[in-house]
Amino acid sequence: MERKCVALISGGMDSALAARLMLEQGIDVHGLYLALSWGCCQKDKAVAIAQQLGIPLMVLSVGDAYLDVIRKPKYGYGAAMNPCVDCRIYMFRLAGRYREEIGAGFVVTGEVLGQRPMSQRRQPLEIIEAESGLEGLLLRPLCAQHLEPTLPELLGVVDRGKLLAISGRARHEQMALTQAAGLSGYSTPAGGCLLTDEYFAGKAKDLFAHEERPTTKDMELLAIGRHFRVGPRTKVILGRNELENLRLEGHAQEGYTCLRPRFAAPSALVAGPWSEQAREVAAALIVRHTKPEKLPPAPLDFWINGTAWTAQRASASPEHQPMEVVKL
Template identity: 50%
Template sequence: MKRKALALLSGGLDSTLAVKVMLEQGIEVEALNFTSPFCTCTAKSAGCKSEAVRVAEEFGIPIKIMNKGVDYLEVVRNPRHGYGKAMNPCVDCRIFLLRKAKEYLAASGADFVITGEVLGQRPMSQRRDTLRVIERESGLEGLLLRPLSAKHFEPTLPEREGWVDREQLLAIQGRSRKEQMQLADELDVKNYPCPAGGCLLTEVSFVSKVKDVFAHSDQLNLRDFRLLKVGRHFRVGPRTKALIGRNEAENELLSHSLQAGEAAFRWLDGGSPLGVLMGTVTDELLDAAAKILLRYTKAEPGQPCAVKVVVDGAERHLSVSNDFADPEIEPFRI
């Protein structure tokens, strides 16, 4: 009987090799790829999602794309196993993904799950002790096979039952990618991306933006976190945030992100980025946001300026004094 594996496929080298090793043994594989508002992929390229899709197409295997969802935001806010150097809940994240994989296991018709994890490669989530915790708390004990480091662990059920030939699995460990690159040559795996982090939660500079959303949101939603990658962010009120585009691409993204009751605003008399006021919209908050916006234009300092404001399709003009210098803006900056 031919066996099937469900693979967590990011499109990076390790997960790609894990899939290839299984295919070489005649194991049927279906890929599972997760998207997140914290992925460093750009909206234009779809980044790692497109890499995973490319690999799946190249290998001729089906792939299912899943969004991590709002329940993942709660994991980020309160991870049981804590954070890494920034706000990255790496251990809890792996448990979350593998629990989702377990839920999908029966529907996919797969017998076990594989990942591209390598013992000792990542300091938080790929230590021997944390790998055991991840396996246990995901509910996949015995059914989670890590082909690249399999020989460093006790045989899994697929190995014990002879579904997978353990002798053809690997014993890679550590942070160097030399063995993976050599294996890629041997298995004719090409065009893989360079190793990179891929998660904004590992970036210390990004933490303040994430904490700000958690602190000022009555209800969490994915859109607020997706927009953390777009524009300059300013907290102008307890339930109000101003976003200022940094280029035309961001202006367009902000324009398309507007929801009912939110305001878009721009300086009328010259080149200007687009500003968006999210949350509670009042004239007082608009005035502060418009003053911040004018700091990123060529408007004359100290002069009154006309600012066009559009809310739900209704347009009006505000007269705003351009009197904010950098020291006045900094308290608002997130």
């Protein structure tokens, strides 16, 4: 077996330490960051950690196929809509493919036995290893002493005696080790995945209920603005501040139309088929969410995907009262 591994780098402390333990044993470590904009990993932190460790870092997008994991997880959800076991299986399969591609011997993760209630108990750890196709090839250096030896340990590629026996949720040991190693800039353990947030999960459920084939872009949009379902295939998203307005405008392309008021008010992104009715509802929602004293006298001027449009005063009449996605 090659003395070369793929180490999943999340930007957090645990994965940084796991990779570091391999480097200390002279293993050639190749970092892999799997990009999931709503997930629990942070790309800028992962890049910073890889730089400190002096290892190459490959950044891969999980792709739209990941959405099937959220839609129908074989092992169910955690506290909200987080399919942690299935999520890890999916990610570790990608890591396994990357391992084959670069000719690495095994895959390393920063998982710790007992740290997370859903995915890091002994049984889920075994399921994840088996279902990701990495049986014997998935090394968890931080808690390896609690687990069965993996192939790299059995073959002497990795010295099992130098691996750790950390378990549980406390992180004192990891913190001390990270400090001793001089590593910094990692994400805090509390940094969370949006799928564990009930409000975000409510919006995700609405998306899956109405879209047969949602995309990662649709998921990314769930993290921006206030969402209003105005039709089976149509949603209006209102920015809550100027940064969100700009982000919504950046999403204007085929299938997504942006109304940018030419007065101080939120922008609206219409996700779904464009129609006169969708335009009227979006304008009405903008008016409803603008302070009356800030509304200019009619008519009202907008940009629609960069083209000027003038509306008579849009009123938030009862028929323009779309269902807001509600908190679960």
